[in-house]
Amino acid sequence: MVDQPARTTPRPAERIRLRRELTAEPWALTLALLLALASTGAALALPLLVRTIITDFSAHRPLGTDVLLMCAAATAGALAQALSSFLLARIGERMTYRLRTRIMEHTLRLPLAVVRAQGTGELTARITSDALLLRQVVDVATQLPLAALTVTATLLVMVWIDWILTVVTVVAFAALTALVLLIVRRMKANVTGQQDAVGRIAQRFTADLEALSTIKAYRAEPMAARALAEDAERLRAVSLVGGRLNSLIPAVLTLGNQLALIAVILAGGARMATGGLQAAAFAAFLLYLLQTVPSISALATGFGRLQSGLAARDRCTDLLAIAPEAEPQDAERTVPPPPLDVPSVVFKSVSFTHTGSRDAALRGVSFSTGRTGLTAVVGPSGAGKSTTLSLIDCFVRPASGSVTVLGRDTAHWPLNALRARIAYVDQAFTLIEATARENLQLGRTEPADDVELAAALDAVGLTEDIARLPRGLDTPLGRECDLSGGQRQRMALARALLSDAEIVLLDEPTSQLDGLNEQRFRTIVADLAATRAVIVVAHRLSTVQDAHHVIMMNHGTVVDAGDHLTLLERCPPYRELVTSQAILTP
């Protein structure tokens, strides 16, 4: 077991049940079906009216009523069809909305390691191209039964007109229908392949765009473009197979139709010659035959689209089946306030290995930090410092040992309640796509007023920077209006200042700060540490030399812990680290 042990077994999300999704609005679906039925009925009535007109023509009877009836049937049919299509579009959009929001919400609750392993582009494809394919299933839900009904009804009318010609028609179509069914079955596997290829290309493209400055700086555009072209080629190849399958269907149907037409004309001509069939009935039969063709095509394409929708459904269901972050089985809705006399964090023999990694990132790590005060976690790169912070915020779970936060084992902390007590500033100083105000207030239970916001911005020296934004605090950040690395870092600090959290975790919080801002940082951290537990991972020891407690890590273990002077005296690796940065002892 590595980084996601099942301390508790979270309930996997329910499968996507298409039938339930489609019947979520039963009245609208029934109305859409009835209207489509009315439109089909109107279309079916037309050839019969034609037969009446031809008969009336021959008998020199007035045609006014017949023509009026034909126009009325055509107009009513068109109106019913339009309304039915609109209702279906509405049902389809609502279903897609529900599925998209469900998939996005589920994805946000997945463990970080799973999201990284799946890839952002691949996950995005589920709510874009897969969702669009799923949307088509709604059209099919009425298209298929109606087409089947139309074909059956038309065949019955054709039997009524002339059963011998009907048998000729059915025999001519039968062999080709079997062929179409075979093609349609292969389409589902092909669509799954296409969607996988779409996910792969989206994944690579997203990753390239995120690393665009590196790609440009190292003139790696050709290399990136080559890899993208290879993915595009794979997608092209698999889509071409799909295209081939798709193009076969109309060809097979047209062939079937022509064969049926030839057979019917020959058989009908012979029967007319022997007087077994009237000209008007033959004309009506031919019209019905021609009219079945679109319905038979609708049946074939409908099955094809259904297969695409089912393939997309399976991909989305696979994602929904991945268990979200584990919540403890004994999770309580409200957790009693932690006692004041317990340490903020206690690690007991914690070991942990990242997914896909062969070596353990942490091995038997034990330490504890005070309820308030500044703890610095230091050590060379790769020592396991960031992993330690991730375990405190439960982004990952220990493979063995225990992590206790504010007196409660993290295995028993409800995630929301735990994270409400921790403010976490990550290495990337991430801002979400939202306004500066919203970014600052992340993690607040109650919104901060303007005075609090101004005080936090002032403390981190961001007042003027934010005032210069086009809409000040209400400027959306992330696209046209982004902040510099150092400004982001200070925004993240201001966010920590504004949070109600009892524990503040800072991962490399000063890497992009200038001298003045580093000084500000030290003041802020001292203020925070007076009332909360602040745990800082830092390479620049100058920023943490005032720490009450220093934890020296190396190769995934705690080498020593104590205050700065004690460690200087008794811990050679710490002394080496300090000397390498030329920090003067006070």
Ligand SMILES: Nc1ncnc2c1ncn2[C@@H]1O[C@H](COP(=O)(O)OP(=O)(O)OP(=O)(O)O)[C@@H](O)[C@H]1O
């Ligand atoms: N997502 C990951 N997947 C696999 N291995 C990882 C991952 N993140 C970290 N590691 C590995 O775990 C070990 C500890 O990494 P960690 O990031 O905790 O070290 P660190 O002390 O914070 O390093 P730095 O100071 O360079 O940020 C390293 O060997 C690293 O290669």
